[in-house]
Every structure is written in C-alpha cells, then in structure tokens.
Amino acid sequence: MKTLTHLDRxxxxxIHILREVAAxxxxxxxxxxxxxxxxxLLHLARKAFYPGPIPFPLLHVDTTWKFREMIAFRDAxxxxxxxxxxxxxxxxxxxxxxxPFTHGSSxxxxxxxxxxxxxxxxxxxxxxxxxxxxxxEEKSRAKERIFSFRSAQHRWDPKNQRPELWSLYNTRIKPxxxxxxxxxxxxxxxxIWQYIYQENIDIVPLYFAAERPVVERDGxxxxxxxxxxxxxxxxxxxxxxxxxxxxxxxxxxxxxxxSASTITEIIEEMLRTTTSEREGRAIDKxxxxxxxMKKQEGYF
Amino acid sequence: xxxxxxxxxxxxxxxxxSQLKKSLLRFITCGSVDDGKSTLIGRxxxxxxxxxxxxxxxxxxxxxxxxxxxxxxxxxxxxDGLAAEREQGITIDVAYRFxxxxxxxxxxxxxxxxxxxxxxxxxxxxxxxxxxxxxxxxKGVLTQTRRHSxxxxxxxxxxxxxxxxxxxxxxxxxxTYDRILAEYRDFxxxxxxxxxxxxxxSALAGDNVVSNSxxxxxxxxxxxxxYLDTVEIASDDAGKAFRMPVQWVNRPNLDFRGFAGQIVSGxxxxxxxxxxxxxGKSSKVSxxxxxxxDLDEGVEGQSVTLTLEDEIDVSRGDVLxxxxxxAEVSDQFQATMLWMSDSAMLPGRSYVxxxxxxxxxxxxxxxKYRIDVNTRAHEAxxxxxxxxxxVVNIALDREVAFDPYEDNRRMGxxxxxxxxxxxxxxxxxxxxxxxxxxxxxxxxMDVSKELRASMKGQKPVILWFTGLSGAGKSTVAxxxxxxxxxxxxxxxxxxxxxxxxxxNNDLGFTDADRVENIRRxxxxxxxxxxxxxxxxxxxxxxxRAERRIVRQMVxxxxxxxxxxxxxxxxxxxxxxxxxxxxxxxxxxxxxxGIDSPYEPPQAPxxxxxxxxxxxxxxxxxxxxxxxAAGLLGG
Numbered sequence: 001m002k003t004l005t006h007l008d009r010x011x012x013x014x015i016h017i018l019r020e021v022a023a024x025x026x027x028x029x030x031x032x033x034x035x036x037x038x039x040x041l042l043h044l045a046r047k048a049f050y051p052g053p054i055p056f057p058l059l060h061v062d063t064t065w066k067f068r069e070m071i072a073f074r075d076a077x078x079x080x081x082x083x084x085x086x087x088x089x090x091x092x093x094x095x096x097x098x099x100p101f102t103h104g105s106s107x108x109x110x111x112x113x114x115x116x117x118x119x120x121x122x123x124x125x126x127x128x129x130x131x132x133x134x135x136x137e138e139k140s141r142a143k144e145r146i147f148s149f150r151s152a153q154h155r156w157d158p159k160n161q162r163p164e165l166w167s168l169y170n171t172r173i174k175p176x177x178x179x180x181x182x183x184x185x186x187x188x189x190x191x192i193w194q195y196i197y198q199e200n201i202d203i204v205p206l207y208f209a210a211e212r213p214v215v216e217r218d219g220x221x222x223x224x225x226x227x228x229x230x231x232x233x234x235x236x237x238x239x240x241x242x243x244x245x246x247x248x249x250x251x252x253x254x255x256x257x258x259s260a261s262t263i264t265e266i267i268e269e270m271l272r273t274t275t276s277e278r279e280g281r282a283i284d285k286x287x288x289x290x291x292x293m294k295k296q297e298g299y300f
Numbered sequence: 301x302x303x304x305x306x307x308x309x310x311x312x313x314x315x316x317x318s319q320l321k322k323s324l325l326r327f328i329t330c331g332s333v334d335d336g337k338s339t340l341i342g343r344x345x346x347x348x349x350x351x352x353x354x355x356x357x358x359x360x361x362x363x364x365x366x367x368x369x370x371x372x373x374x375x376x377x378x379x380d381g382l383a384a385e386r387e388q389g390i391t392i393d394v395a396y397r398f399x400x401x402x403x404x405x406x407x408x409x410x411x412x413x414x415x416x417x418x419x420x421x422x423x424x425x426x427x428x429x430x431x432x433x434x435x436x437x438x439k440g441v442l443t444q445t446r447r448h449s450x451x452x453x454x455x456x457x458x459x460x461x462x463x464x465x466x467x468x469x470x471x472x473x474x475x476t477y478d479r480i481l482a483e484y485r486d487f488x489x490x491x492x493x494x495x496x497x498x499x500x501x502s503a504l505a506g507d508n509v510v511s512n513s514x515x516x517x518x519x520x521x522x523x524x525x526x527y528l529d530t531v532e533i534a535s536d537d538a539g540k541a542f543r544m545p546v547q548w549v550n551r552p553n554l555d556f557r558g559f560a561g562q563i564v565s566g567x568x569x570x571x572x573x574x575x576x577x578x579x580g581k582s583s584k585v586s587x588x589x590x591x592x593x594d595l596d597e598g599v600e601g602q603s604v605t606l607t608l609e610d611e612i613d614v615s616r617g618d619v620l621x622x623x624x625x626x627a628e629v630s631d632q633f634q635a636t637m638l639w640m641s642d643s644a645m646l647p648g649r650s651y652v653x654x655x656x657x658x659x660x661x662x663x664x665x666x667x668k669y670r671i672d673v674n675t676r677a678h679e680a681x682x683x684x685x686x687x688x689x690x691v692v693n694i695a696l697d698r699e700v701a702f703d704p705y706e707d708n709r710r711m712g713x714x715x716x717x718x719x720x721x722x723x724x725x726x727x728x729x730x731x732x733x734x735x736x737x738x739x740x741x742x743x744x745m746d747v748s749k750e751l752r753a754s755m756k757g758q759k760p761v762i763l764w765f766t767g768l769s770g771a772g773k774s775t776v777a778x779x780x781x782x783x784x785x786x787x788x789x790x791x792x793x794x795x796x797x798x799x800x801x802x803x804n805n806d807l808g809f810t811d812a813d814r815v816e817n818i819r820r821x822x823x824x825x826x827x828x829x830x831x832x833x834x835x836x837x838x839x840x841x842x843x844r845a846e847r848r849i850v851r852q853m854v855x856x857x858x859x860x861x862x863x864x865x866x867x868x869x870x871x872x873x874x875x876x877x878x879x880x881x882x883x884x885x886x887x888x889x890x891x892x893g894i895d896s897p898y899e900p901p902q903a904p905x906x907x908x909x910x911x912x913x914x915x916x917x918x919x920x921x922x923x924x925x926x927x928a929a930g931l932l933g934g
Contacts, residue, residue, distance in 0.1 A: 002597060002599050003538075003599075004599065004600075004601050004602065005320050005321060005322065005323075006322050006323065006324035006405045007320060008601070008602065009324050009601055010324075011603070012562055012601050012602050012603040013562075013603075015562070015603035016547065016561075016562040016603050019547040019548045019560055019561075019603070020547060020657075022548060023547055023548045023616055023657070046591060047590070047591045048560070048603070049548075049550060049560075050589070050590070050591035050605070051550075051552055051556060051558075051589070051591075052550050052551070052552030052556075053552065135395075135396045135397075135398070136397075136398045139395075142395045142396050142397060143393050143394070143395050158393065159392055159393070161393060161420075162723060162724045163419040163420065163422060163423045163640050163715075163724050163727070164423050164724075165422065165423055165426040165713065165715055165724075165727050166426045166427060166709065166710060166713050167427075167562070167710070168654050168655070168656075168713065168714065168715045169654075170654065170715060170717055170722070170723075170724045172652070172717055172722040173722060174722060185396070186396065186398075186407055188398045190319075190400075194316065194319060194320065197316065198320070264312045264313065264316070265312075267312060267316065268312045268315075271315075
C-alpha cells in the first residue's frame, strides 16, 4: 500500500481545511497576494474542488505599489474559467496620495493593505478570508489557529483563541463576525518550494535570478521597478543578478543577489542560506511585536 | 552531531528525492510552568540549525530586554510569540514549531503549563503522536505533570518522553533522576502508554539534547534528538476499516456527483463496496478522482473525491465506510468530556457538537462521575467546571456514525460548542453507544419536558394575551411569534376565534361554555408546554378566575399573563371587526366591555399599554422580557 510522505500529508490537511471553509461558511474568499504561497494555495484549491470550479472568489488587495511583473501574473488569471478574481484598491488612500516614500512604510501598509483589506471584506460581506500565512514565518503566526476568529471590527484576540482539536474546526460565527483561515499553517518555506517543484506550479518570474536594475538603501537592494522610485542625489541604478525570496510592495521588498534561475537552484540556495525569508521585509522590524499588533488591528 | 539539518548532498535532485521520503512526526511538549518547555524547543531549533542569523540577532536583542538568562540567549523567547507571553515570561497559548533531521520532519506543539490554559494544552495534544513531558529535577512530579499526563493519555497519545530537566541544578545527580522516574512510572502505570523513555537533560546547557553528555556518565540511553529521530510510532489507522466523513458533495454539472473528504482510516479502490452511514445504503466506488488523473487507491490521510455506481443519497456529515466493516450508528453515547469554558457544563442544556463533518445538537442527559486528575478517583457531580474531566451520557438530536475513540481518534472525538456564544467549550471522546447496533431495543430514556425544551434551545411558556376585543392581542402575538421564529424558537399560537372554529365549535357564549372554552384551551396549552413549545394564546378571557385556572394547570413560571391594555374608547374606535358597533346596536349580547365586564389582571407578568406603544414596540418589550428571564436559552 502507498505510504504518504510529509508533503502528501500536508497537502491532504490543506485540502481538508479548504473544503471545510467552502462547506460551512456562507461567503468565503481566498486572499490572493500573487506570491509563491498564494500560488500553492490556489493549486491546492483547484485540487480540492476538482473537477468543479473553485467555489469562492480570489481577492487581491492592490496597494498600487506591487511589482509590475506581479500584476501581469495576476491579470493572467482573469482568463481562467476556474477562478473568479476580484481586485480591491483603497481609493481613499489613492486620493490622499498615500505611498511608501511620502508617508513611510508603516502608514502605507496600514492604509493600503490593512484598511484596504477591511474595506473589501466589509464591501463584499465575506465571512471567511482564506490566507496563505504559515506558522514558521513569524512568532505570533506560530500561535495562531487554523480557523482564526475575528470580531465584527476584524480584531484578533490572541489571548482568547478557541481551542482547536483534531481536525474539527469550529466554524460558527455571529452576523458581522468573520474568520481568517490558514490552510498552509503547518507548511515551512522548504515545504512550499518542494511542493512547487513536485507539482510544477507556476510562480512569478521575480523569484528567479535575472539582471535587474537596483539601488542599495539601508543595506536593502531595492528594485527600480518604475519611475516612482525617487533617486537620492548621486544614486544610480545598477544592474545586478538578483531575485526575491518574498514579494510585496516593491519599495519595501529587498532583493538578494543570486544566480538561482530554476526551482532546484532556489532550493539549493535556500538550504545554504543563513537568513530568514522575512528579513527583506521592512514591516517586521519596527518593534518586536509589530506583526502581532498589526494582526490585532486586522492585518492578515 | 552538528550535521542535523545542514544539507549533505551530492546533487540537488538526489537531495530532493531523499527529502520527499521523510516521514512526519508531530509531538507536544508539556509539563508545569517553568519546567523549561519553551527553552527546550528553542534549543532543539537552535541545535538543528533552524534559526536564521537575523532571527538570532533579534533574539539576542530581546534576551537583554525580556530574558531571564542575564547575558545568555534566552531560547524561550524564540517560541513565546505573543507580547504578553514575553513580558510575563510564561506560555499562554500553544505555539507550533518546525524542524527536520535527515530522517524526519517534526511539528512541535509547545503547550502552556498554567492550569488556566489547559484547553490550549489539549489543543496541542489532540494532533500529536508523542508527548515530551518535562519535569524540573528540583521539583519532581507536580500536579500539572499529572494533569498533563492524564490528558495526554486520554487523548490517545501512546508514547511519552520524560525529560527530567534542569539536571545542572541538581549536580547531575542520578539518585534524583531515579527517584523521579520511579514516581512517574508508578503514577502512569495504567495510562496505557506503550513506551516511556526517560532522559536526563539540561535544556539550558544542552546536556543530552543532541549528544550524550559527559556529565551524566550513568545515563546509557539515547540523547533526545536521536530518540525523536528513531522512535517507532506505529499508526495502524492505515490497516483499519475504510472510513471517510463526507465534507463536500461535488456537483459541477449533471454528469458528475463526487463525494469529497479525507480518509481517516483504511483505504479504498474503484470497485470496493461501501456503505453510507447513518442511512445504511450501499454502493460501489466507481472512481477515485484526483486532478491529474484518477488514483488506483486512496489511503488513510489522503483527501480524495469518490464517485459511486449508484445514485444513493449521501450528504455532508455522512460517513462512507467499508461495506463489510461499517461504523456503528447511534444517537446516545457514553463519553468522556474535558470542559474548557468558564461557564460550567449543565446537564439538560442544549449544545452543538461537531464530529467528523457533522454538526448536531447534543445534551448531557446524566453525569456518571467526575474524575479527580490527581488521584483519578471518581467523584459524584452534576456539572463540569473549567478544566474538569467527567464521564457522561449524552443524547443527540439525530443518529450519527462513529467508532469508539480508542479504536479511531477521528471517528470518536468531538467538540462541544455553546449555542449562544459559539465558543468551543468542551471536547469529548466516545466510549460506547448506549444503544448497541446489535440491540434493536432502544435504551429507555426519560424524554422529559426539560429534555424536549432544551433540544429546542428554549424554556416552554404560555404567553396568555388578555384584553378587550380590538386591544391588539392578536396583532402583538403575531409579531412576537414572527420574532421568535426568526430566532429559531419553536412556537405555536392559539387564537380565540380559530379555536372556536374547530376544537371548540360545540361551545357557545354562556358562562359555562366560556369556562369550558378556557379549560380546553388551557389543557391544549399545557400539552404544548410539555412538548417544549412557547405557546401564544390570544384570548379576551375577561375573568380573573378563568385565567387563574390555566395558571394553576402548569408549573410556576410557565404561565405569563400579558395584559394588552387599551382603553375602551381606543379599542372601540379601532373596531376592526365591526363588533362594537353591533354590540352597541344590541345585535351581540354579553359583549365584553359593553354589557359584560372585563376584569383587568392585578399583577400581569407583562403590561402592554397599547394606547402608548405601537404593536412593534409592544412585541419588542415581550421579547426583551422573555430573554431577560432566560427563557430563550443562553
């Protein structure tokens, strides 16, 4: 008889979770951030409901500062009959001209991402938002349930989480309340890459090394993705062989110098690396508990 | 022993192949507060090179700020992820951590020691195959050690590693170690553990964590990491009979009807005979559907989609089983429960349970006994408070398929949810059905008024709307009933006029007939109260004595007089049915308010002044009062 590998078991657990959301929530949505974890989540959703279509829409909260290649990758999904893609932009933020350079990364993320997300959830009245967060990413995520309850104000109360036993998820909520659901909670970064390799999953080309124009700031290599990046006096974009370990808003996401241009090379590089994948993200470093605070306020 | 996670490979493909063959071991760490659980996990992560440089830098930074180890790195800060945990230096909630060796991948649930967070500890234990029980060598076996070991045993974990920690603080004394081990073995003798591996460690100093320590020459067992890497955890779920709770019926078009779920035991192939429970209908599997091509076989742990040869009725919550070895079906069980809420478990109260993919209503019909977690003595009890464990009989509102928990964890475990708050308030493990599948006689059960009512999530009551004709009794009663129905409550309205068309069509309007009219309506209301319903009676019922007769038929608190109080002028001016006009004209005799008296209630439970309140507001007031009196559940 077939014995299951750890990836088989992780996949089966994630599919089980996705089906529970679809079966027991009134109006679920899958957060689609265009990154590799989203690609894996989307692949798992296709598998969960095959041969039927994915029974919930995908939602991308666009901060308007994503890499252009991410947007192109996302827009290719619009032609896919199995998926229904929604894009939400916080128009108030756009009208106020909120951006990472003018207002700082913290305010930009709060307005365009966290507030934008809450707006979208309220607008469409979603009662369950599926996300691709993993417990190995960050300390407060390691503490979060798979079905994570949110108050009507989208707040997370980390000290009062529902016990979560076996694979029995309590999906009951009152009107206005919602849950965030994390089907790949138990995957590690390595699991994600191995699964992408095993299943041949399509990901944004930015993950692969290529010659790209970058500038170095505070030790972080920032891609000159468009002409909105204000160059400091004397700053010249330089061409470097770089790739990205995570994707977000381009001014807030650091590139790493790399020659890894295939999945296997990426995995090989990862095995030899000595820094965590979130290191390139400005958002985590503000204060020790910054992710926990953001999550309490409604960030994913 | 440095090479645990450092990649050793000639080429990446070979490496990936070897990675893909790794097995998965889930374990928990538990024990009392300050026994060093988080420190041990931090140490395991550090030693297995799972901590990146940037994480180490921020750890050093935080160690200075919050740490308890002076200038040393405080590994506990790696796992205590919540701000409140780092500030207080305790673990509040379970944290999941990941590391791997060349053989295995590990998912560790680090669980809290404080008694108030026992439910979070149970959360971690429910998915674990092995438990590391930490003991502070200076303190020995404590209450929390006993509690956690008992819960570990209860939830079916069969392998325990007893980490006798802080050996550095007892000078690596063998006698201390031996004494604690003997005490633990004695205490856990009947826990059904297949193995207890004791290891003397210092999580802080690293003794016997990844390599054997020179400071414990008397210890000849393996270090912790080696033991975790090699311990055989035989899960025989794969060899058991096929079970798959149906989560989702996949019907993308008229030609395809698939049943999606995760196989919790056994395996299934096309052609296998299966039985759907609780219906008992059989069919054969026609395909094991998967994206990328059908599977030859679906095995334990896999999430699959099955199609059947026959169009039998199967829906979410049903269980597909091997036809020759089906699960049992029942609606009454003996179960062991652990209560996890500040509000005590109350027998007779209606709860929701979730079991497999099925949600249904449940109530505890009887508490057999409570278990003292220290002595495991049985104590008499009527309720279960936070963190208490008891053996109870439960009744569900429908039949469900199950296996006893000790035979199949995922077919016999359930969670209990409060209907009002939606919190997860308890967990339960089915011991056996009170009505055996082989026994066609139903176990006698006293289905009482309380049981019927609590299954409806309410308390039965008669709402007796009395008042002049045209006062608005039926209008208000009608709105109240609609509100109650919208809240999921079970109601019935007895309207004076309607009853006279049927049950009482032999009665006229003489005094004797009036009394008989009321008596019959009272008896019918009483039967409905017995059935657990909220009964709305809309009757002029002008005489106090008549109303008192009905009040005396039922128990105290079950009769509520609702005085719909309108002045005669107001009622007469409405005159919806034109009756006042006729009465004034002498066409109707004995008309209440005109030529027959109305005796207003002296102490009605609810007084509605309809000259002042519109019908909606009056109905609001009734609902508010019912709710405040606790009649609507909660």
